[in-house]
Amino acid sequence: DIVMTQSPLSLPVTPGEPASISCRSSQSLLHSDGYNYFDWYLQKPGQSPQLLIYSGSSRASGVPDRFSGSGSGTDFTLKISRVEAEDIGIYYCMQALQTPYTFGQGTKLEIK
Amino acid sequence: QITLKESGPTLVKPTQPLTLTCTFSGFSLSTSSAVLVGWIRQPPGKALEWLALIYWDDDKRYSPSLKSRLTITKDTSKNQVVLTMTNMDPVDTATYYCAHRRSILTGFDYWGQGTLVTVSS
Numbered sequence: 001d002i003v004m005t006q007s008p009l010s011l012p013v014t015p016g017e018p019a020s021i022s023c024r025s026s027q028s029l030l031h032s033d034g035y036n037y038f039d040w041y042l043q044k045p046g047q048s049p050q051l052l053i054y055s056g057s058s059r060a061s062g063v064p065d066r067f068s069g070s071g072s073g074t075d076f077t078l079k080i081s082r083v084e085a086e087d088i089g090i091y092y093c094m095q096a097l098q099t100p101y102t103f104g105q106g107t108k109l110e111i112k
Numbered sequence: 113q114i115t116l117k118e119s120g121p122t123l124v125k126p127t128q129p130l131t132l133t134c135t136f137s138g139f140s141l142s143t144s145s146a147v148l149v150g151w152i153r154q155p156p157g158k159a160l161e162w163l164a165l166i167y168w169d170d171d172k173r174y175s176p177s178l179k180s181r182l183t184i185t186k187d188t189s190k191n192q193v194v195l196t197m198t199n200m201d202p203v204d205t206a207t208y209y210c211a212h213r214r215s216i217l218t219g220f221d222y223w224g225q226g227t228l229v230t231v232s233s
Contacts, residue, residue, distance in 0.1 A: 001176070039219040041160075048209055048226050049152075049160065054219030061221070092160055096216055099173040101150070101162035 002026050002095050006104035014112045019080040021107045023093035028073045029056075037097035040069055040078045043106075044089040052091075053078065085111055114138035116149075116210050116224040124200045124231050134193040134210030134224060141168050142188035146215035149193045151184065153206040154226075161206075165213075166193055200231045 003026040013019045029038045036056035041049040051060040053069035056076055066081040080087060088111055093104040120132035132151070139147055150165035164174045164184040174182050183196040193210060207228045211220035 035217055037217060041220070043160075048223040049211075049220070050223070051219040051221045054221075055217055058218075060219060094160075094162075096219075099162075099165070100175045100177075101165075103160045103162065106159050 001100055002029075002098065002102050004093050004095055004102050004104040006091075006093055006107050009105060009107055011107055011109045012112045013080075013083045013109060015085055016082050019083050019087075019109060021078045021091050021093075021109075023071075023076045023078075023104050025074045025076075025095055029076075029095050029097045030073050031097060036072055036076075037095060038071075038076055039094045039096060040067075040076075041092045041094065042087070042089050043092065044086075047089075049092065083109070083111070114212055114222040116212060116222055118208060118210050118224045118227040120208075120227055120229065122228060122230060124229060125233050126201055126231055128200055130195075130197045130200050130204070130229060132195045132197075132208055132210075132227065132229075134195070136191050136193070136210075136212065138222075139212060140188070141166070141186050141191070141193070143168065148213045148216070149186070150211050150213060150220060151193075151195045152209045152211060152220075153204075154209070155203075155206040158206075163208075164195060202231045205229065205231045 038056045040053040043049040057069045090106040116136045148167045151163040181198045207226040209226045212222040
């Protein structure tokens with residue numbers, strides 16, 4: 001199985017400040033078709049997860065442009081340019097290159 | 113508009129099987145496309161765990177650690193995907209989600225509300 005490792009696991013952030021979450025995979029997620037099979041999700045308190053980023057850097061429909069994804073291969077980063085109060089929750093990375101799909105441990109973003 | 117909703121028992125006794133139904137609308141699992149539906153679970157206070165998925169063409173994939181206990185099927189006439197898990201154990205207590213994925217590249221873009229299943233005698 002591909003192991004996904006996120007850091008940090010806890011992220012206190014002041015509103016208006018930027019935030020960054022890293023995810024590393026145990027093997028490259030770059031397919032021969034040139035795409036990274038890698039997603040970011042946000043699970044707000046009491047809600048189902050919601051897709052933020054797919055293919056490593058493509059924003060899902062309706063996701064604010066303050067969210068951006070970057071990286072390729074084994075190292076990926078989710079950046080929030082200016083954190084808002086509504087961004088609190090647990091962020092998960094997930095690989096879809098091969099089954100079993102695997103998630104990271106989650107990063108809890110909280111407001112200072 | 114795509115929606116998914118999970119249904120099934122909220123309480124299951126140890127060793128009993130669990131059958132969950134995902135009823136969806138707004139897309140088809142019977143037409144030629146790359147669409148798939150997956151099941152993901154989340155024990156209380158823990159991370160997400162992928163369980164299984166089924167493609168429009170009935171191709172199926174399972175978590176290797178649970179493969180012997182899982183069966184995923186689809187009923188295209190009812191727009192449903194059914195997940196069966198045998199020999200339930202208290203460690204299987206979790207919120208179970210079904211989710212839509214337009215293709216293997218494009219992320220799980222629509223999720224059901226989830227259903228909490230407790231395994232207890």
